[in-house]
Structures are given as C-alpha cells and as structure tokens.
Amino acid sequence: MLAAILYAIPFLMQGLLTTIVVSLLVVVLSTAIGGLMGIGLVYGPAPVRWLVRGFSDIVRGIPILVLIFFIYYGLPIAGLNLQPFSAAVLALTVFKSAQVIENVRGAIGSIPRGQMDAGKAVGLTFAQRLAYVIAPQAIRRFLPPWINGVTDAVKGSALVSLLGVTDLMHAMQQVIGRTYNALPLYVLGAIIYFVINYGLSALSRMLERRFSYIRE
Amino acid sequence: MEHEEGRRGFLKLGTAGLAVAGVAAAATVTATAQKAAAQAAGNSVLRTVLDRGKLIVGTGSTNAPWHFENEKGELVGMDITMARILAKGLFDDATKVEFVRQDPAQRIPNITTGKVDIVIQFMTVTPQRAQLVAFTRPYYVExxxxxxxxxxxxxxxxxxxxxxxxxxxxxxxxxxxxxxxxxxxxxxxxxxxxxxxxxxxxxxxxxxxxxxxxxxxxxxxxxxxxxxxxxxxxxxxxxLYAAALRQGDPDWLNFVNTTFNVAMYGHQNELYDAAFKEYFGLDAPTRTPGFPSI
Missing domain, CATH: 3.40.190.10 (Periplasmic binding protein-like II)
Structure with a gap:
C-alpha cells in the first residue's frame, strides 16, 4: 500500500498544480465578480437588482455539471469556442459567483440600516460609507460562509476532469488506469485534498480572529 | 463566396483535371461536374487535416491498454496506435497528432460539435450510436x-x-x-x-x-x-470497437477505412502488429497473398 502510494506521488504533481491553479482562479474571479454583483443586488437600481437576482437564481438552480457542458458545447453555437481549461474555469466561476452574491447580500443585510443612515448624517459619500462603515462589519459575517465556499471550490475543481483537463483527480485516474490498483490512489487523493482544505480552514480561523478585532 | 470556395478547391485538387479541361473550351457540363467534385473534397475534414498539418484525435488517458500514460507520461495504448497509423498515412509522420483528452461521455458531442477530427476511444459500435456518428471499420473485437x-x-x-x-x-x-x-x-x-x-x-x-x-x-x-x-x-x-467521425463526409471516412485496412490486412502493418503484441500479448495472424481475406 505504502509502496503504491509512493510510486504514484510523482505522477500527481502536474495534476495537483492544475487543481491549485483552477481553484485559485475560480476563487479570485468569483470573489471579485460576485462581490461587485452582490453590492449591485443590495444597493443597485431596480434593473440591476433584477438582473443580478435573475442570474443568481438561475445559476444556483442549475446543476454545475449541466453548466459545465452548456458552456463547453453551448457557447460555440454563439461563436465562443473555449478550450476545455477556460470553459471549465468559466463554468466554475459563474457557479461560485452566484454563491458569493448571496454571501455578500447576507453579510450586508445583517448590518442594521441605522449604520448607513449615520454615515449619511456625518456627510460620507456612498463609497466612503461602504468602505469605512459597512465593509469592516460585513466582512466578518462574510468570511465564514465564503471560506466554506472556497473549500467547496477546491473539491469541486475535480469536475474539470470531465472536460479532459488533467487535474489531481484525473491524474489519479490515469495512474489507476495503468496499474488497476485503485485503493492506494484514493487514500493518497483524500490525504492531499484534506491537507489543502484543512490549511484553508486554519487560515480562515486566523482571518476571522483578525477581523473580529475592533480597532479603537 | 460559393465561387471562392469552388475556386480554392479547384486549385488544390484539380490541377491535373485543369490541364485536361483547359483544352476543351466548350466543356460547361464537365466544368459543373468538376466544380461539384472539387467542392465536396474541399469541405472534407481530410482536406482540413492535410492543410493544418496535424490530426486532432479525441481519446482518453485512464484505461490501459487502450489509452493511458506510461511511466514517462506519454500517451500510449491501442487507441493511440490507431491514431499514429492515421498520422503516418496522412503525413508520413506518426508524431503529427494532437490528442484531446476527453471523458467517454464526450465522445459523441465532441464529434458532432467538430472539436475533434476523429474519436478513437474504445468505442463500441451500436446501431443507436451509428444514427449520430459515422463509424469506421472495426479494429478490435472486444x-x-x-x-x-x-x-x-x-x-x-x-x-x-x-x-x-x-x-x-x-x-x-x-x-x-x-x-x-x-x-x-x-x-x-x-x-x-x-x-x-x-x-x-x-x-x-x-x-x-x-x-x-x-x-x-x-x-x-x-x-x-x-x-x-x-x-x-x-x-x-x-x-466491435471502431473509430468514429462526423456524418456526411465520405472522403474522410473512406480515407480512415483505407488506412486501417492497409495497416490490418495490407503491407504497412508494423505499428498495428507491434501494438497487438505489446498490449494484448498476441501475434498478428499471418497474411497470405492471394484471395483477399477482407
């Protein structure tokens, strides 16, 4: 068992790198896009709110598998022919963005309305109110569900192998496909995914402590 | 547009025909027939592949002995060998293949949406599938x-x-x-x-x-x-295991079948025989000249 695990490790490195790159891209892009859209959903004019609400509801209502295949096979009809890697990252980003929108809405919604009004009363602009009044409080409530989503993104990145992108999961299957000895690979895969996600959880606890500290 | 395409196809394929046709001034009927033939060939994947200089093959990487990575990280297997046989036939260079790794569930969609020129991925021939894609001759009986x-x-x-x-x-x-x-x-x-x-x-x-x-x-x-x-x-x-490609392209289908036949029953069988020996431990049957075995 141990010998089989040690044998497999070098073949998984490239796949592990892909998993990390995909996860990073998805998390960074979806946080940026979902964050902006989330603010649009809370403070935007009615048409923007409807658009974001529609996007979020539709995307969250579609299984991610369908989303991946739709983007890979559906968009070429509209003239956008993406490579498997880009298509997979785009699909995961769209899916994750919808979750981030809801995280942002929940976080901002939990801040009492009086905070915004108080900011207005002391003459802060909208951007200042957002940056100095709302964000510091909302971020504390945003972090726990968001980190939860990040670990989901790492695990969910295994779906890119459905488009033939060689990530960690696919690299494991390639070794199994050669050796016909599955169990050691699954044990190894579980350990690697756990190490990544446990690291993220630890990081999240650190961040939560950091942001729960109220500066005088 | 149509004229353009016709002319391009004509220039590519019909040089010999042009020399002959050039003599006869009043050959309108022949010209139309030639134009039609040249157009069909120009639209064929065969022409696209030759112009591109490499073959794009949809296959997997997780199933020995069909398509898998060896310890050097190279894609090998029986399916991969069939792709190499095609590249050898097309360019006289077995390395001119780009492999697109795909899940078995992507085999038919990647053909119908034109993402690959051909799928060689242990595909079982069934009449149901043959309604969606064109199968080549079988290269293995599973x-x-x-x-x-x-x-x-x-x-x-x-x-x-x-x-x-x-x-x-x-x-x-x-x-x-x-x-x-x-x-x-x-x-x-x-x-x-x-x-x-x-x-x-x-x-x-x-x-x-x-x-x-x-x-x-x-x-x-x-x-x-x-x-x-x-x-x-x-x-x-x-x-039956066969390769599959898009429907409505007789030139491409015929090219693949011809190349497979030559590799399995004709004189260019080094790659096929070596793969059969390596992946299945079997020696290819001796090919006897005379009455055709296919």
Whole structure:
C-alpha cells in the first residue's frame, strides 16, 4: 500500500498544480465578480437588482455539471469556442459567483440600516460609507460562509476532469488506469485534498480572529 | 463566396483535371461536374487535416491498454496506435497528432460539435450510436473473459464450470451482469461489484474464483503480471470497437477505412502488429497473398 502510494506521488504533481491553479482562479474571479454583483443586488437600481437576482437564481438552480457542458458545447453555437481549461474555469466561476452574491447580500443585510443612515448624517459619500462603515462589519459575517465556499471550490475543481483537463483527480485516474490498483490512489487523493482544505480552514480561523478585532 | 470556395478547391485538387479541361473550351457540363467534385473534397475534414498539418484525435488517458500514460507520461495504448497509423498515412509522420483528452461521455458531442477530427476511444459500435456518428471499420473485437489466479486450484474454464454452484464470479454491476455470466457458467454465483478495479480486487482478495472483465483487460493484465493473473481461456460476447467521425463526409471516412485496412490486412502493418503484441500479448495472424481475406 505504502509502496503504491509512493510510486504514484510523482505522477500527481502536474495534476495537483492544475487543481491549485483552477481553484485559485475560480476563487479570485468569483470573489471579485460576485462581490461587485452582490453590492449591485443590495444597493443597485431596480434593473440591476433584477438582473443580478435573475442570474443568481438561475445559476444556483442549475446543476454545475449541466453548466459545465452548456458552456463547453453551448457557447460555440454563439461563436465562443473555449478550450476545455477556460470553459471549465468559466463554468466554475459563474457557479461560485452566484454563491458569493448571496454571501455578500447576507453579510450586508445583517448590518442594521441605522449604520448607513449615520454615515449619511456625518456627510460620507456612498463609497466612503461602504468602505469605512459597512465593509469592516460585513466582512466578518462574510468570511465564514465564503471560506466554506472556497473549500467547496477546491473539491469541486475535480469536475474539470470531465472536460479532459488533467487535474489531481484525473491524474489519479490515469495512474489507476495503468496499474488497476485503485485503493492506494484514493487514500493518497483524500490525504492531499484534506491537507489543502484543512490549511484553508486554519487560515480562515486566523482571518476571522483578525477581523473580529475592533480597532479603537 | 460559393465561387471562392469552388475556386480554392479547384486549385488544390484539380490541377491535373485543369490541364485536361483547359483544352476543351466548350466543356460547361464537365466544368459543373468538376466544380461539384472539387467542392465536396474541399469541405472534407481530410482536406482540413492535410492543410493544418496535424490530426486532432479525441481519446482518453485512464484505461490501459487502450489509452493511458506510461511511466514517462506519454500517451500510449491501442487507441493511440490507431491514431499514429492515421498520422503516418496522412503525413508520413506518426508524431503529427494532437490528442484531446476527453471523458467517454464526450465522445459523441465532441464529434458532432467538430472539436475533434476523429474519436478513437474504445468505442463500441451500436446501431443507436451509428444514427449520430459515422463509424469506421472495426479494429478490435472486444469480449468478456474470465481472469483467474495462477495459484488457485480452479483457474481454467473447465475447472470453473465443474465447480458449478461453488464457483464465484465477480463482475461489474450492470443490467445484464447475471445473464452474461450464466451464459457460459449457468450455475455460478454472480457477485456484482461497483467499479472495475474492485471487480479485480475481489479476485485478488480470494472472494471470487474468477473476475469477468473485458477480454482486452484480461490479456493486458496477464501479459503484464503473469505471476499474479491468468486467463481461464474462455471468451464470449463479441463487441466491435471502431473509430468514429462526423456524418456526411465520405472522403474522410473512406480515407480512415483505407488506412486501417492497409495497416490490418495490407503491407504497412508494423505499428498495428507491434501494438497487438505489446498490449494484448498476441501475434498478428499471418497474411497470405492471394484471395483477399477482407
């Protein structure tokens, strides 16, 4: 068992790198896009709110598998022919963005309305109110569900192998496909995914402590 | 636009025809026929591939001996060899292939949306699939076979058959699992198991006397590990494996069939024979000149 695990490790490195790159891209892009859209959903004019609400509801209502295949096979009809890697990252980003929108809405919604009004009363602009009044409080409530989503993104990145992108999961299957000895690979895969996600959880606890500290 | 295409096709293919046709001034009928022929050829994937200078093949990377990564990280296997045979035929260079790795579920969609020129990924020919894609001639006949342990008391098919109800056979869970096994071992106990690797695991952990798996997998495992596995010698349930490409392209289909035929029955069989030996441990049958065997 141990010998089989040690044998497999070098073949998984490239796949592990892909998993990390995909996860990073998805998390960074979806946080940026979902964050902006989330603010649009809370403070935007009615048409923007409807658009974001529609996007979020539709995307969250579609299984991610369908989303991946739709983007890979559906968009070429509209003239956008993406490579498997880009298509997979785009699909995961769209899916994750919808979750981030809801995280942002929940976080901002939990801040009492009086905070915004108080900011207005002391003459802060909208951007200042957002940056100095709302964000510091909302971020504390945003972090726990968001980190939860990040670990989901790492695990969910295994779906890119459905488009033939060689990530960690696919690299494991390639070794199994050669050796016909599955169990050691699954044990190894579980350990690697756990190490990544446990690291993220630890990081999240650190961040939560950091942001729960109220500066005088 | 139409004129443009016609002219391009004409220039590419019809140089010889042009010389002949150039003499006859009043050859309107011939010209139309030639234009039609040139257009069909110009639209063929065959032309696209030749112009591009490499072949794009959809295949997998997770199933030995069909398509898998060797220890150097190169894609090898029987499917990969068939792609190399095509590249050799197209460019006289077996390396001019780009492999697009895909899940088995992507085999038909990637053909119909034109993401690959051809799919060579242990595809079983069925009339249902043939309604969606065009199959080439088969290059392997897959079957079910019984993998056994060389150290076991009952390892040949006759011994398994004699074991009657005491013989346990593991097989991948599927609708026809019981029936497939009982077709050859009518009294055996059938153990339906969730993954192919676990079906083999059941044999190794001595829970089963034989594992009913693909004939090609049996041959591959026995060729690779003769001390760990043996072949009971029984094979049944034929399935044709062929490459698949888009419908409505007779030139491309015919090119692939011709190239496969030459590699399997003609004079250019080095790649095919070497792959058969390496992946299935079998020598190709001797080809006798004279009456055609196909």
């Amino acid at each position: 079957g079910i076979a019984l993998l056994t342990r060389p150290d076991a008391a009952n390892k040949s098919f006759d011994q398994l058959l004699a074991g009657a109800a005491n013989t346990k056979v593991s097989i991948l869970q599927n609708v026809d699992a019981e029936r497939s096994v009982h077709e050859v071992l009518p009294k055996a106990q059938v153990m339906q198991i969730d993954t192919q690797a676990n079906v083999i695991q059941a044999l190794e952990s001595k829970r089963a006397d034989a594992a009913a798996i693909d004939l090609s997998t049996v041959r591959w495992l026995v060729a690779k590990n003769p001390n760990r596995y043996s072949d009971s010698g029984k094979k049944w349930f034929s399935m």
